Amino acid sequence: MRVPEAAIRKTLADANLQLAIYTNTGRFKENRSKAVAAEVLPEYQELRTRAAAIKRHTLDFLDVYLLQFESAVEAHGGKVIWASTGEEAADFILKLAKERAASLIVKSKSMTSEEIDLNERLAHHELEAVETDLGEYILQLAGQKPFHIVAPAIHMTRNDVADVFTEKLGIERDTVIENQAMTARRVLREKFLAAGIGVTGANFLAADAGAVVIVENEGNARLSHSAPPVHVAIAGIEKLIPRVRDLGVFLDLLGRSASGQALTSYTSIVSGPKRAGELDGPEEFYVVLLDAGRTKLLADKEKRESLQCIRCGACLNACPVYRKIGGHNYPWVYSGPIGKVITPQFQGRGKDPWLPFASSLCGACAEVCPVKIDIPGLLLQLRREAVAADPADRLLFRAWAWLMTRPAMYGMLARIGLRFSGVEMGPLAAWRAERDFPAVPEKSFRALWKERKK
Amino acid sequence: MDSREAILERVRAGLGRKLGQKPLPPPEPLLRIDTLGASGRLELFRRKLMGTLTVAADAAVAGRAVADLLNGREAVASGHPFLERCGIRSMARVFTDPAELRNACATAGVGITSAYCLLAETGTIVLRATPEEPRLPSLLPPVHIAVVPEERLLTNLDEMLSMTPRPVDDASAMVLISGPSRTGDIEQFLVRGVHGPGEIHVVIVQGKHRDS
Numbered sequence: 001m002r003v004p005e006a007a008i009r010k011t012l013a014d015a016n017l018q019l020a021i022y023t024n025t026g027r028f029k030e031n032r033s034k035a036v037a038a039e040v041l042p043e044y045q046e047l048r049t050r051a052a053a054i055k056r057h058t059l060d061f062l063d064v065y066l067l068q069f070e071s072a073v074e075a076h077g078g079k080v081i082w083a084s085t086g087e088e089a090a091d092f093i094l095k096l097a098k099e100r101a102a103s104l105i106v107k108s109k110s111m112t113s114e115e116i117d118l119n120e121r122l123a124h125h126e127l128e129a130v131e132t133d134l135g136e137y138i139l140q141l142a143g144q145k146p147f148h149i150v151a152p153a154i155h156m157t158r159n160d161v162a163d164v165f166t167e168k169l170g171i172e173r174d175t176v177i178e179n180q181a182m183t184a185r186r187v188l189r190e191k192f193l194a195a196g197i198g199v200t201g202a203n204f205l206a207a208d209a210g211a212v213v214i215v216e217n218e219g220n221a222r223l224s225h226s227a228p229p230v231h232v233a234i235a236g237i238e239k240l241i242p243r244v245r246d247l248g249v250f251l252d253l254l255g256r257s258a259s260g261q262a263l264t265s266y267t268s269i270v271s272g273p274k275r276a277g278e279l280d281g282p283e284e285f286y287v288v289l290l291d292a293g294r295t296k297l298l299a300d301k302e303k304r305e306s307l308q309c310i311r312c313g314a315c316l317n318a319c320p321v322y323r324k325i326g327g328h329n330y331p332w333v334y335s336g337p338i339g340k341v342i343t344p345q346f347q348g349r350g351k352d353p354w355l356p357f358a359s360s361l362c363g364a365c366a367e368v369c370p371v372k373i374d375i376p377g378l379l380l381q382l383r384r385e386a387v388a389a390d391p392a393d394r395l396l397f398r399a400w401a402w403l404m405t406r407p408a409m410y411g412m413l414a415r416i417g418l419r420f421s422g423v424e425m426g427p428l429a430a431w432r433a434e435r436d437f438p439a440v441p442e443k444s445f446r447a448l449w450k451e452r453k454k
Numbered sequence: 455m456d457s458r459e460a461i462l463e464r465v466r467a468g469l470g471r472k473l474g475q476k477p478l479p480p481p482e483p484l485l486r487i488d489t490l491g492a493s494g495r496l497e498l499f500r501r502k503l504m505g506t507l508t509v510a511a512d513a514a515v516a517g518r519a520v521a522d523l524l525n526g527r528e529a530v531a532s533g534h535p536f537l538e539r540c541g542i543r544s545m546a547r548v549f550t551d552p553a554e555l556r557n558a559c560a561t562a563g564v565g566i567t568s569a570y571c572l573l574a575e576t577g578t579i580v581l582r583a584t585p586e587e588p589r590l591p592s593l594l595p596p597v598h599i600a601v602v603p604e605e606r607l608l609t610n611l612d613e614m615l616s617m618t619p620r621p622v623d624d625a626s627a628m629v630l631i632s633g634p635s636r637t638g639d640i641e642q643f644l645v646r647g648v649h650g651p652g653e654i655h656v657v658i659v660q661g662k663h664r665d666s
Contacts, residue, residue, distance in 0.1 A: 024642055046484055053481040061477035063465045076626070082458040134648055135639035153639050161640055181637055181645040188649070193560060209622050219593060219635040219650025225627070226589040237461065242480040244622065245615040249483040259638075263576045263611070266650070267630040271622035277585035279533075279555050281626055291461045299468030 003354045008329050017155055021326050024154040025317040031260025032314055032368065041256070051249050052372040055308040058207075058240050059298065065207040065240045066289065072210025076272030078285035086116025089234060089288045093118070093199065096286070097127055100230060102196020106188075108214070108221035109133035110201025111149060111311055112236050114333040115346075116292060118199075129199070132188050132220035134181060141168040147327035149334065150258050150313035155326060188220070198224035198282070202235035203254065203310065205287070206244045211271040212287060213247065215254055217264050225270055231282040233270070236290050238298075238307040244269065250310065253370035257312035293346040303378055306341050308371040315365035315375060321358060331355065337365035337375045344382055349389060356382035411446055418444075485612035495574040495607050496658070502577030504633035505654030509604075516601055516659040517541035520566065523599055523655050524548075529564035530555070530595065533586045536568040540601055540659065555588060565591035565651070569602045570621075570628070572656070575610035578632040579656065582625035592631065598651040604660045 011017060036044045058065055070080040083089035097105065105122065107113065107129050119140070122129040131140040135153035139146060142164045146152035153161075162175045165183060174180060192198075200221050204213040212233040214221045225231045241250065247269075255261040274281030297307055316322045316336030327335035331352045332343045340355050356379045365375040387393045403410050418440050443451075466473065490498060500507050508523075510516035517540040530549045537543050543550045548566070549558040559565060570582045579600045583589050592598050608614050611630070614621070622628050635650030646652035 020641075027642055043484060043486055050481060050484045054483065057478070057480050060469060061471070062469065063462055063471055064477045066462065066465065082456070082461050084457045084460055088457060132649070133639070134637045138639070151639065151642075154642070156640070158640055158643075177640045177643045178645050180640060181648045185648055209620055211622050217633075217636050217638075218648045220648075222589070222593055222629060223649055226593060237465070243483075243619065245485070245619040246480075246483045248485045248612045248615045251611060252486075261632075263578060263630060263632040265631065265633040265636055267632070269622050269628040269630075270626070272626050274583070275585075275626050278583060278626065279552050279585065279588040280590050281583055281588070289461070291457075291464065295461065295464035295468050298465060 002352065003358070004329055004331075008325050011326050011329060012324060016157070017326065018324070020155055020157065021323055024148075024151065025323050028151070028259060028313070028317040032257055032317070035256035035260040035262065041252070047249055047252050048370055048372055051253055051370060052308060054241060054246055054249065055310075055371050056305065058242055059238065059304055059307055062237065062240065062298065065242060066237060068207040069205055069210055069240060069287075072208065073272065073285075073287055074210070076210055076285075077275070078210065078272045078287065081286055081288045083288050083290050084292070086118070086290070086292050087121070089116055089290050089292075090118055090121035092286075092288060093122065093197070093232060094125055094127065096230065096232070097122075097197060100196050102230070103128060104191060104195045105129040105197045105199055106132050106191050106195040106224050106228060107136075107199045108201065108216065108224040109136050109152070110199070110234060111146070111333060112201050112234055112290060113199065114146060116290070118234070130188070130191050130195075132192070132224060133216075133218060134184050134220075137184055137188065138164055141165070145328065145333060147335075148313060148316060149311055149336070149338075150316075155328070192223045192227045195228040197230045197232060198226075198228040199232045199234060200224050202233050202239050202287075204241050204247065204250060205235055205239045206242075206246070206269070207240055208243045209269075209271050211244060211269050214266075214268045214270070215251070215264050216266050216268075217259075217261075219266060222266055222268055225268060226281060229282055230284045230286075231270070231273070232286045232288060234288040234290060236292070237294050238309075254310055254312055257314040257368065257370040297342075297345050300345075302381060303345060305373050306338070306345065306378055308373055309338050309342070310371055312370055314368040314370065318364040318368045320360065320362060320364065337379075338373070341373075341375055341378045341382070349382070349386055353386050353390075356386060407446075411444070414444065485616050486610070487613050487616060488609060489613065490574065490609050492604065492607075495609055496604070498609075499572060499574040499577060499607060499658075502575065503654070503656060504577055505656060508655070508657045510657055510659045512661050513540045513659060516657050517545075519657050520599060520601060521545060523657075524564060527563040527597075528561070529566055529599075530558040530562040530591050531566040532568065532588060532591045534568035535586065536603065537566060537601060542566055542601065556590060559590040559594040562595045564597040564599060565593070565595035566599045566601065567592050569600050569606060571614055572600075572602055572607045572658070573610050573614065573630070574607060576632050578611070578630050579654070580614065581629050581631065582621070583627040583629075584625050589627065589629075592629075593650050596647055596651055597653040597655070598631070599655045599657065601657045601659065604658050605662075607658065
């Protein structure tokens, strides 16, 4: 198991970082609880049930909804691009940029694009892809990955941001947060107006309308899909919902679960390029439907529900492990409980076998999940699979099973084992260092049972 | 096999479904519709709107309210007929030339639109992208003013979705604006106007309106 122990210890020892994680996730947590409280939203539990059922249904009949979505997009003059891999998705954008002679691409926040390293792939071909969400912009300048699914830069302070802006933008050091935000507005506004392509993610894809739904607070996603002549939305195939009117359920849950907002500042429902007579808006509209491992998850009936995730981040804020180790100690772009579930499924169990074990199974994540994903149950299942796949573990459990069916042998070995329970050596010493072993009784339960029966 | 066929094939194989096999009907969404009376909606909207609300008795009063809000600033107005009716498109320093729309939006201090509807429960302005209501006037300028007939004020999103279950069939985009552009990305410190308008003003116009 390759647990990044040194990095985790560093995070735990960094008092400022600990405080930042604790207060930020704490505030999200608190805002969420207030927003879903029974006095405010009495239908909350029913909404969760419906949302889970609608998502599950869509996944169960995904082939139908994908085709329905495609024909609706085409009916409005847009085009659907199917990408089996991240590379294919990036290649499409590269080719489009070349054909349209676009050297500048503006991007709004998209975990899917993070997942396939889109920016790195584009930069490799000398295309400038600029992140425009304030947090993502700071991280791009700093060369870092998102720390949190929803709030990517919660680990950074105004001083960190001042350092990054001074170094990368060549401006005078300024630690006033309003000024930092306005600097980003100024720099990025020029990019929006000059960009040849705007790339966004999608929170939902409504099959009946062929519409991309994007939820945000800053307005950078609106600018990305409104200002440039070409809009490309990139989304995993699991983002589908049957109808626009299902948003009545999902929008009630997403903003509240993520940040405690009944609705975020902006919700865009985009169904195509501008139509005849419109004065602005993109001339071309593409939706890249990405597989990149999702069909593999879909085939696993028991773990299919992990594709229901709407990326609200509530499970991160609720997780006692995430709240200590933060987002950068997880091996992939998805952190927290949902990251632990989907990373091994996307990247293969063998890559980071420790991941499903880094949980106390306390269940806080499942309790806050707006689409009722049984995260602890899925983690247990991944653990079972990991154990079954490990020859040493398998041998151990087979030996255990053999022993358990032979009471005499078990009793003898148990008596020997107990005699050595006070010994502190090997791996036991480390374990014993922080725990007291319960006192060993004079007679075992089995011995007492035998006596009683006489 | 191209990626389209390959993905669809993998999806069908994974689900154990055959090409052309019919789906079950989807579960119904839960739409919460508590219909409030007109005054209840207005009070709720006033409470939830993250901006100022002016209630004007008629179109002429609304025009004067907008002039007061502009206070001499340059503005750009959408081509919505209701703005014409309120006399806003003919005001001094209000740009309306469609050919110059993008530049005007990029430089004006204020953008003026009407709205498809308003949602009281979330203080939301709903806009649809149409030839009369372009996207940029409510997005590029630092201040957004929406002038809307009172009959367009609905209780909530669910009411709108039950009235118009397919709101983007005849518009290329719809946007729900439920507050100013905001960010908390640095230390969760709230800053308004980071990309879009930081300031919102709504003028609700009472009375019957032929052009709305």
